[in-house]
Amino acid sequence: MKKRIILALIALIILIAILGGIKALQIGAMVEQGKKFVPPPETVTSTIVKADSWETALTAVGTLNAVQGVTVAAELPGKVVNISFEAGNSVRKGDVLIKQDTSSEEAQLPGALAQVNLTRLNLERAEQLLAKGMIARVDRDNAVANADQAKALADNIRATISKKTVRAPFSGHLGIRQVNLGQLLREGDPIVTLQSLDPIYVDFTLPQQQFSMVHRGHSVRVTSDALPGVTIEGKVTAISPEVDADTRNIKVEATVKNKELKLRPGMFVNVEVGLPAKQAVLAIPATSVLYAPFGDSVFVIEEAKGARDGKDSKDGKVLRQQFIRLGQKQGDFVAVTSGLKEGENIVSTGVFKLRNGQSVVIDNKLAPDFQKTPSPGNN
Numbered sequence: 001m002k003k004r005i006i007l008a009l010i011a012l013i014i015l016i017a018i019l020g021g022i023k024a025l026q027i028g029a030m031v032e033q034g035k036k037f038v039p040p041p042e043t044v045t046s047t048i049v050k051a052d053s054w055e056t057a058l059t060a061v062g063t064l065n066a067v068q069g070v071t072v073a074a075e076l077p078g079k080v081v082n083i084s085f086e087a088g089n090s091v092r093k094g095d096v097l098i099k100q101d102t103s104s105e106e107a108q109l110p111g112a113l114a115q116v117n118l119t120r121l122n123l124e125r126a127e128q129l130l131a132k133g134m135i136a137r138v139d140r141d142n143a144v145a146n147a148d149q150a151k152a153l154a155d156n157i158r159a160t161i162s163k164k165t166v167r168a169p170f171s172g173h174l175g176i177r178q179v180n181l182g183q184l185l186r187e188g189d190p191i192v193t194l195q196s197l198d199p200i201y202v203d204f205t206l207p208q209q210q211f212s213m214v215h216r217g218h219s220v221r222v223t224s225d226a227l228p229g230v231t232i233e234g235k236v237t238a239i240s241p242e243v244d245a246d247t248r249n250i251k252v253e254a255t256v257k258n259k260e261l262k263l264r265p266g267m268f269v270n271v272e273v274g275l276p277a278k279q280a281v282l283a284i285p286a287t288s289v290l291y292a293p294f295g296d297s298v299f300v301i302e303e304a305k306g307a308r309d310g311k312d313s314k315d316g317k318v319l320r321q322q323f324i325r326l327g328q329k330q331g332d333f334v335a336v337t338s339g340l341k342e343g344e345n346i347v348s349t350g351v352f353k354l355r356n357g358q359s360v361v362i363d364n365k366l367a368p369d370f371q372k373t374p375s376p377g378n379n
Contacts, residue, residue, distance in 0.1 A: 041317075041358075041359040041360050041361045042353070042354065042358055042359070042360050042361070043360070043361050043362075043363050044299075044301075044347045044348075044349075044350065044354070044360045044361070044362060044363070045347070045348045045349050045350070045362070045363065045364050045366065045367040045368075046301055046345050046346065046347055046348055046362045046364060046367075047284065047285055047288065047345075047346060047348040047367070047370075048343060048344070048345055048346075049282055049283075049284055049336070049340050049341065049342055049343060049344045049345075049346060050282070050283055050342065051280065051281070051282055051283075051342045052280075052281055052282075052283040052333075053278040053279065053280055053281075054278065054279050054281050054283070054328070054330055054335065055274050055275070055278060055279075056274075056275040056277045056278065056279045057221075057272040057273060057274050057275065057328070058206060058210055058213065058214065058272070058273040058275065059270070059271065059272055059273075060204040060205060060206055060252075060270075060271045060273070061204065061268060061269070061270060061271070062202045062203055062204030062222070062254075062268065062269050062270075062271040063202070063203050063204070063266070063267070063268055063269075064200055064201065064202055064203075064263050064264065064265050064266065064267045064268075064269060065200070065201040065202075065203055065265050065266075066172075066195040066196050066197060066200060066201070066265045067196050067199060067200060067201055067255070068170050068172065068194075068195070068196040069172075069193070069194070069195045069196065069265060070169065070193070070194055071190045071191075071192075071193050071194075072097060072166060072168070072169070072190070072191045072192050072193070072194050073188050073189060073190050073191060074100070074166065074185040074186065074187060074188065074189045074191060075163045075164075075166070075187065076100070076160065076163050076164055076187060077184070077185060077186050077187050078100030078101050078102075078164050078184070078185060079100060079101040079182065079183070079184050079185070080098055080099075080100060080101075080179055080180070080181055080182060080183045080184075080185060081099055081100065081101050081181075081182075082098060082099040082181075083097075083098050083177070083179065083180075083181055084096045084097060084098065084099070085097050085098075085174055085177070085192065086174075087174060087175065087176050087177040087192070088173070088174060088175070088176075089173070089174055090171070090172065090173050090174070091168045091171065091172065091173075091174060091194070092168065092171045093168055093169065093170050093171045094167050094168060095167060095168045096165060096166070096167055097166045097167060097168060097191060097192065098166045098179060098191060099164065099165050099166075100164035100165075100166070100185065101164070102160070102161045102164050102165075105157050105160045105161045105164070106161065108157050109154065109157045109158070109161070112150070112153050112154035112157050113154055115150040115153070115154070116147070116150045116151050116154050118150070119143070119146045119147035119149075119150040119151075120147055122143050122146065122147070123140075123143040123144055123146075123147045125143075126139055126140040126142075126143035126144075127140065166191060168194060169194070170194070170196060171196065172194045172195050172196040172197065173194070173195055173196075173197055173261070174192050174193070174194055175192055175193030175194070175195070176192070176193070177191075177192050178190045178191060178192055179191050179192075195264075195265055197258050197261050197263070197264070197265075198257065198258040198259055198261065199234075199255050199256060199257050199258055200255070200256060200258045200263050200265070201237075201253055201254070201255055202220065202222055202234065202253070202254040202255070202256055202269060202271060203251065203252070203253050204251075204252055204254075204271050205244070205247070205249035205250065205251055205252065206249060206250055206252055206273075207248065207249055207250075208243050208248045208249065208250060210250075211243070211250050213275060214236060214239060214250075214252060214273055214275075215236070215239075216235075216236050216237060216238070216239065217235055217236060218235065218236045218273055218274060218275065218276075219233065219234070219235055219236075219273075219274040220233070220234045220235060220236060220254040220256065220271055220272065220273050220274065221233060221234075221271070221272040221274065222234060222254075222256050222263075222269045222270070222271055222272075223269065223270045223272075224263070224267060224268075224269045224270065226262075226267060227262055227263075230262070232256050232257065232258070232263070233256065233257070234254045234255055234256030234257065235254060235255060236252060236253070236254050236273065237253055237254060237255045238252070238253040239251075239252050239253075240252070252273075254271070254273075281327060281335035281336070282335065282336045282340055282341075282342060283330075283333040283334070283335060283336075284298065284333065284334060284336055284340070284346060284348075285332055285333060285334075285348050285349075285368075285370045286329065286332060286333065286334045287332075287348060287349050287351075287368070288346050288347060288348045288349070288351060289324075289326065289334065289351070290321075290351045290352060290354075295323045296323070296324055296325070296326055297321050297322060297323045297324060298321075298322055298324055298339075298340065298346045298347070298351070299319040299320070299321055299322070299346060299347040299351055299354050299356075300319070300320045300321075300322050300340075300344055300345065300346050301317050301318075301319060301345040301346065301347065301360065301362065302317065302318055302319075302320050303316055303317060303318075304316050304317055304318040304359060317359065317360050317361070317362065318357055318358065318359050318360065319347065319354055319355070319356060319357065319358045319359075319360055320356065320357075321355075321356040322339055322340065323339055324336050324337075324338065324339030324340055325337045325338045325339060330372050331370075331371050331372040332368075332370040332371055332372070333370060333372060347360070348367060348368075348370075349367070349368065
């Protein structure tokens with residue numbers, strides 16, 4: 001009985017050893033196959049690093065101001081009897097905005113005009129009598145003074161009536177109405193804001209070190225977060241003759257067109273001042289850069305020296321991750337200040353899914369058309 005049990009245990013041990021050996025051989029084969037496995041090459045688009053000449057630009061943050069902007073206010077006290085404008089509308093120079101009550105002045109005007117006519121007649125008679133020697137010259141001078149005084153009084157009443165008819169001082173766009181019909185205005189009370197929006201000023205500052213680089217007539221490009229993808233052209237029209245003692249900055253004013261009235265006073269914008277001097281750069285598409293906190297990089301496409309099993313990759317090309325330093329941007333491109341050489345072939349899109357040493361196949365059939373001044377189409 002004991003021999004049978006011993007023989008059974010020996011057989012079981014032998015069976016387990018055989019199964020373990022078979023499994024070990026299978027695992028070893030799988031490991032060896034994994035070592036020999038080469039992943040298929042990734043399809044990428046590529047571009048050549050090219051030398052280019054870019055316009056040098058100074059950047060700043062600016063504020064928009066109206067060429068002409070004012071809060072129209074009451075010049076004289078009086079009650080509002082007519083409002084002739086709608087808030088937000090455009091007006092031309094001389095358009096009536098409001099009328100104040102002028103009934104008292106209009107009642108006084110006929111009497112003043114009658115006095116003007118009377119003093120004029122008296123002056124004519126005094127001229128005739130003086131010519132005949134029938135009155136003294138002082139009587140004629142009194143008649144002249146009376147006529148002038150009567151005319152001044154009538155002109156004053158007319159001026160008061162005119163001032164109580166408030167008109168637009170220049171063409172522009174109105175803001176929010178700040179008066180109501182029947183409201184009694186005091187001198188200086190606001191009525192409505194009026195802004196001239198086309199063209200419009202862009203005020204910004206530059207460091208004093210850049211003072212000698214900027215001149216009147218230099219072109220400027222204005223962009224705003226409120227108008228994504230839109231660039232508005234203008235020119236530098238004024239440079240302050242003094243430097244701010246607190247910030248050591250100079251104030252610069254540019255004028256830009258605003259035909260569509262999308263720019264409004266008070267908005268902040270990004271400003272680029274174009275300089276005549278050109279800058280030599282190495283330009284690459286911005287989509288070819290892998291941005292990371294520890295450094296920006298690109299993938300350079302090189303001829304493969306051999307895969308892991310000692311054979312060349314399918315297309316004979318592998319990636320080398322290269323860290324670079326970036327400069328200014330222009331359209332779809334970004335300048336590289338260090339890390340690349342002219343003529344190197346790099347991956348242009350989809351860099352986030354790539355890794356160093358990966359084999360690739362180049363296919364540029366669907367490569368984007370990169371431009372310095374892209375014009376996105378309507379979605």
